[in-house]
Amino acid sequence: MIQSLPTNRGRLLVACLDQPGIVASISSFLQKQGANIVQSDQYTTDPEGGMFFMRIEFDWSSKNDHFDQIKERFVEIASEFEFDWRMERATRKKKMVIFVSKENHCLLELLWKWKAGELHVDIPLVISNHPDQKEEVEGYGIPFVHIPVEKGRKQEAERKAIDLIKEHDADFVVLARYMQILSPTFVQEFPKKIINIHHSFLPAFIGANPYAKAFERGVKLIGATAHYVTDDLDEGPIIEQDIMRVNHRYSSAELKVAGRNVERIALARAVNWHHEDRVIIHGNKTIVFS
Incomplete structure (x- = not known):
């Protein structure tokens, strides 16, 4: 059996037009939710007006299970940058x-x-x-x-x-x-x-x-x-x-x-x-x- 994932691990995938402030805004948002980024990958098709793609794995505080709240709160930042996004619990089968x-x-x-x-x-x-x-x-x-x-x-x-x-x-x-x-x-x-x-x-x-x-x-x-x-x-x-x-x-x-x-x-x-x-x-x- 492979090692089991932490029960408080989340995944976030983002796609949008490349623009300043995306990474900083997402990182700041997760920090404010008491979440810690454990892995982050990103790709831009073209530095000038291209598409931006990102995948993040994060752990939220194990003291309480507020994943759904994090997901609901992310809607505001997603709307600001016009993200095409999805957020999943890593442990969801x-x-x-x-x-x-x-x-x-x-x-x-x-x-x-x-x-x-x-x-x-x-x-x-x-x-x-x-x-x-x-x-x-x-x-x-x-x-x-x-x-x-x-x-x-x-x-x-x-x-x-x-x-x-x-x-x-x-x-x-x-x-x-x-x-x-x-x-x-x-x-x-x-x-x-x-x-x-x-x-x-x-x-x-x-x-x-x-x-x-x-x-x-x-x-x-x-x-x-x-x-x-x-x-x-x-x-x-x-x-x-x-x-x-x-x-x-x-x-x-x-x-x-x-x-x-x-x-x-x-x-x-x-x-x-x-x-x-x-x-x-x-x-x-x-x-x-x-």
Whole structure:
């Protein structure tokens, strides 16, 4: 198990137009609330009229729990600088619903990290359009829901899934090799809250069997991309990418195994950064604080 976080740890993420006094104002505000900054990261896109991004971790006085008061009081300073912001308790477990189809490498990576305490989340259920992973998932004590996506009934299947996600008050959704294209209706229900993983050959080798096509082409690098889902297929803001060097000795099957390994690692990193409030979305890009 990883070391537990202090119960009085908070996280603050801020995005706004760059202007004088932002850092000083936030620091002064937290000091007046009896809070101590334990980590601070910031980034400016352009010193002249660019965007400013900041992530702060702070501890408030352990003598009393006044996090909600701190959050409420921050509204005034946020309004003054026109912040796009959010403040979270670091110990709050976000609820993550996982979608999967037949391939289980990404699913199992997430479940193992959750079981080991490396993913500080709750997993209320796993949803799949195939029954293959039912026994594996339930072995972790997590409910498994099979929602088949039949021809002409996709809208009905998505509605069932949407209702389940809302019923469990999930914070975000992870597509762990879920081989269905989500409709705009589904995506709009959970904006900036759906994370997907795919191979990084795109726009090359589109469609089925990308690793077989990559083998025929003799690629020397394979990779994976984890990103937020938007209405533009596989073009949402990128959270993480990883690569692995390969050579002519790799068979098509070996390329696929290597690709799976890269996919599961990249997705797990992206999920971890998301639930630790390390990601700020700006347009179609992300700022990820390490």
